[in-house]
Amino acid sequence: MILKKIVLVTLVMVNLFVFKGVQAQSLKHPVIWVTEAERADLLEKIDKYDWAKSVVNQLHKRVDTKLKIHQSNANIILSTIPDFAKHDRENTERKASPIAAGHNKVLTLASEAGMLYFLTKEEKYAQFAADILAYYIDVIAPLTPETTTICGNEFFDPRTTYAPFAIAYDFIYNYLKKPNIKVYNKAKNTRVAFNNNKAQKAIANIVGNVMQEYGKPDEHGKIVSNHPILTAPGALFSIFCIDDDAERNRLFNVFWQKGTAHQNSFKNTILPMFGEQGIWPESLSYSFMPIITMVLNIVDRIYPEMNVTQDYQNIFEGNFLFDHLRHPNRKFVRFGDSKRNHDGTQDLYRYTLSIAERRGYSNLKKQAQIALRQAYTAEGGYKPRITNDIFNNFKPLKLFWGLPIPAHTQGDINFNKPTVLVKHAGVALQRNYVEKNNELYGLSGIIGGAHYVHSHLTGISMELYGAGYIMAPNAGLPKSVSERKIPLHENYFRLYAGNNTVIVNGTSHGLQPGSWKDGAYVWQNKTVNIASEPKHLENPISKNFSFATQFLNDDVNKATQQRTLSTIRTSDKTAYYLDVFRSKSLNENKFHDYIYHNIGDETIITNRKDDVLKVTPTNQYKNDIGDPVQSPGWRYFENTKVTKSTNKAVNIRFNINDDKRYMHMFVPKGTDRTYTKALAPATREAEGDYINKKTQVLAIRQKGEAWDRPFIAVLEPSTTKKASVQSIEPLMDGAKIVGAKVVSKVKKCVITDYIISQENQNATYNNIKLNLTFKGRFGIVRVEEEKNKNTYSLYIGDGETLRFKTYKVTSNQEKSAFKIFK
Structure with missing residues (x-):
């Protein structure tokens, strides 16, 4: 008890010294964004460049009208300031948001007036900003760091109110230090002398509230969310407004080196995560x-x-x-809780x-x-x-x-390299670029998945672009924070069934221990890249072919999965994706479901003769495993209709009626499967009307394992109702499926691609009938027939040798090769 009293007395004495005594101040303001020494160059830039002038003009437009209102009646602007909360955990983010927005509007006005003062040296702008800050100083200065708040949320204030306060103060600091400066006091309805000691106390409270040195210490090396990054400006900007050199440097050391549990060390916790x-x-x-x-x-x-x-x-x-x-x-790919725009x-x-x-x-x-x-x-x-x-x-x-x-x-x-890897997310991008009208004819897709903050539970998911649309989308993030908490997001979009993936035994799920969010059940293992051609951000060896293979050792679901995505171009205006998905349970292999979403108005399932397959209603996806999030999430499928089991080749077409675009999907014969078409919730951030229309879903169910009999699909986005791809057949190695023969017709040219996609780089494939041998993971033999002339292309994406008839290529040190034979 005696020790506590000594500490309390010491703190009071320090407080008296800092805020009532003489302070050592060597920092020259403004300092946060710009200095007085840079002003001349800045004015020259404004005079010389129209874009710089436009920013200044916008500042005037945002401030000048309100300044005139304030000059006529100082109460009008100040009366728009919302009430202050009582403590920083009073409001949820949802409740704090409109309060923070109201305060931010006024404090941003003060900061922009401060900027105009710096640029013009007209004191009317400084006076305007000072009157606003004085209102906040009067409220905050009497508080303590623990009780300091504006909107009532410890996460929102450093992001929305503290930073513009500090910017305003920094820009008008020299004005405030002039003798006899007065600011408007709304409560007294008069002007009073500006008290910088009181301002310093308010700023110290703000810094203290963000840093929370009164809380738990930082754990250096700990994995944290983005919160301490988002709150950092509220802390750092305010620290640079502290007058006392010793205290300012001490606080900066806490911000940079030491950290706290609330505002983690920038150097030792945040930056190492990159x-x-x-x-x-x-x-x-x-x-x-x-x-x-x-x-x-x-x-x-x-x-x-x-x-x-x-x-x-x-x-x-x-x-x-x-x-x-x-x-x-130019829309971004989407993985996890992400927005394209x-x-x-x-x-x-x-x-x-x-x-x-x-x-x-x-x-x-x-x-x-x-x-x-x-x-x-x-x-x-x-x-x-x-x-x-x-x-x-x-x-x-x-x-x-x-x-x-x-x-x-x-x-x-x-920025059009074929392969891009995002390692922490387990994502591999595959792109095929064309010089002319790439938006319409280019391909771009991603496969992957992992656990990270704001991740979804997807296994190895896939997203595909084509014909001007993000055709097969990943789930993404809803518009509002509140929507993230509704069952549609938590029990569908965030889970397997809300994404393009393969579900094992109808039970694919995540774990709660280790999940980035309470109650999310989204912890999963990381998908890793095991092969690609070209490598990450390297140049391709062929303008027509590339591939990437992702592997998932799924400890949660006791399964092993491997997915290969290849982009294959057949002309400047035609190209297709090859998707090869291997999956097996390490326990019992009951069945596997290949889930695929495509925007559109209609899903048509036909046989190779273009006869529409009959479908009947089914409730086989109206179930879950009974966990709190209803995994795997397919209860949200509506109007589910299934075909009879068939081992014949099946073609699926997704119609986008708005501007007559199509996604053609081809599945080869050889394995008994049922095909279920359904409707799912509308695609987030979809183009045009499809943001409101139900999403087309296809679920392909295969009994048993899907490793030796992987799911193989050719997907061709197109502007025409008839695809350039004519047919697909499996390439067999005994009872194993190791690839596909894909026949396309482009004008008068018939293109046959023999695509070998094996489970490892040491596998050997020997097809005596075709006179084709390949040692490696991924290779393609292309035969182009036109006017009785044949051209052969041999491509090794990952392997050693590829031979077709009398033609042969051997890989380089990168395990790749490409050659055209005429």
């Missing part, structure tokens, strides 16, 4: 994390001696990975360019300039906009850190 690929290990739209590059830039500007930009080059290089993960329509790449490039320019990183500078030029070209020119976004208060950095991009930057970045 790994070799330099990206944040979550689903794609969460992975951009431009705050990381922004923080590194700010820290490097203020503490250049730390040399942080040199230490984290992998992160800056990783910023350029995301543009490799776009479909031909969220795009943080330009912020990443601008922040990286700012660092590279200042530090002289010539390679990074060139990459950033090229990437920005390509992005601006795709958008029809650079037209920066400042818009309202409570979670992104950093849009004016387009002006302060923005740099002109040369009109003709030498070189380009090839």
Whole structure:
């Protein structure tokens, strides 16, 4: 008890020293985004470039009208400030959101007025910002770090209110330090002398509330969510507003080195999670994390001696990975809780360019300039906009850190490489690019799955693009936070049946221990890449062929799975995917279900003669395993109708009536299967009307194992009702299926592809009838017949030798080879 009293007295004495005594202040404001020394160059940039002028004009448009209102009646703007919460755990995120939005609107106004003061030196802007800040200071200063809050949520305030408060204070600091500065006091309806000691107490409370040094310590090396990244600006910006040098440096050390359980150490907990690929290990739209590059830039500007930009080059290089993960329509691929239309790449490039320019990183500078030029070209020119976004208060950095991009930057970045791997997510992308009208005729697909924060439980899922649409979509994320908690998301979209995958014995599920979210039951093993041609971000050996194989050792479901996706082009306007999915239970193999979703209006199942197969209603997917999330999730299938079992070849066509696009699916003969067509919930972020229409679903059920008899499907997206693919047959090795013969007709050319896809790179296939032998995992023999002339193409994606008739290729050190024989 005596010790507690001594500590309390000591804290009170420190408080008196910091806020009532003389403070050592060596930091010159503004400092967070820009300095006074940079102002002249900034004004020159505004004078010289229209895009910079437009940002300034937008700031004026957002501030000037409200400034005039405030000058006529100071109560009007201040009266729009919502009530303050009583403590930082008073409100859920859902309840805090509108409160935070209201405060953010006013505090953003203050920060933008502060920016205009810096640019124009007109004191009316500083006075406007000061009057707003004074209102907040009066409320926050009497509190303690534990009781400090604005919107009543410890996660929302550092993201939405604390950062714009700090930015405003930083920009008008020199004005506030002038003698006899007065600010409006709404309660007294008069102007009073500005009290910087009170402002410092309020800022110290804000910093204390974010850092929560009164809570548990940080565990360095712990895997954390993105929360401490999102709250970092609220902490860091506020720390740089602390006047006392010793306290500011101490707090920065806690932020950077020591950390707390709430605001983890940037150096020792957050940054190590980026790994070799330099990206944040979550689903794609969460992975951009431009705050990381922004923080590194700010820290490097203020503490250049730390040399942080040199230490984290992998992160800056990783910023350029995301543009490799776009479909031909520039929408992002989707894995886990991800949104296609969220795009943080330009912020990443601008922040990286700012660092590279200042530090002289010539390679990074060139990459950033090229990437920005390509992005601006795709958008029809650079037209920066400042818009309202409570979670992104950093849009004016387009002006302060923005740099002109040369009109003709030498070189380009090839964002159309065939193979892209995202290791933490277990994802492999396969792309086939065409120079002319790639959006319509290019292919792009991904396969994979793993457990990570914001992951879904999918096994080896698949997503395919074609004919201008993301035809076969992964599930993604709903519009609102509240929708993430409804059964449709938790019990369908997040589970196997909401994705394109294979379900084992009707029981594929995840575990709760280890799951990133309470009650989610989504823990699964990681899918890993075991082969691809080309390798990650390397050039292909053939413009027509590429492949990737993903492997999953599924400890949860006691199963082994392997999936190969290949893009195969037959002309500038025709191409198809080959999907080979091997799966087996390590216990009893009762049955396997191949689940495939396609946007559209109709699913038509026919035999090889184009006769429609009869279907009857079935309830075989109206069940679950009885876990809390109703795995595997297929209870959400509606209007389920099944064919009789057949071992004949089956063709399926998915019709997209809006603009007459199609996905043609071909399944070879040889294995007894039933085909169920159904409707599923509408596809999130789908194009056009398909965002509201039910999604077409096909479920192919096969009794027993699916390893020696894998699911094989050719999928051809097309603008025509008739596919270029004519037929598909299995390639057999005894009783095992090791690939497919695919026959296509393009104009007058008949193209026959013999595609061998074996389970390992040491497997040998010998087809005496075809006079074909192959040692390896993946290879293709193509025969093109036109005008009685044959052309042969031999491709080894992963293997040693491939021989067809008298033609032969041997692989290089990369285990690949390609040659055309005429």
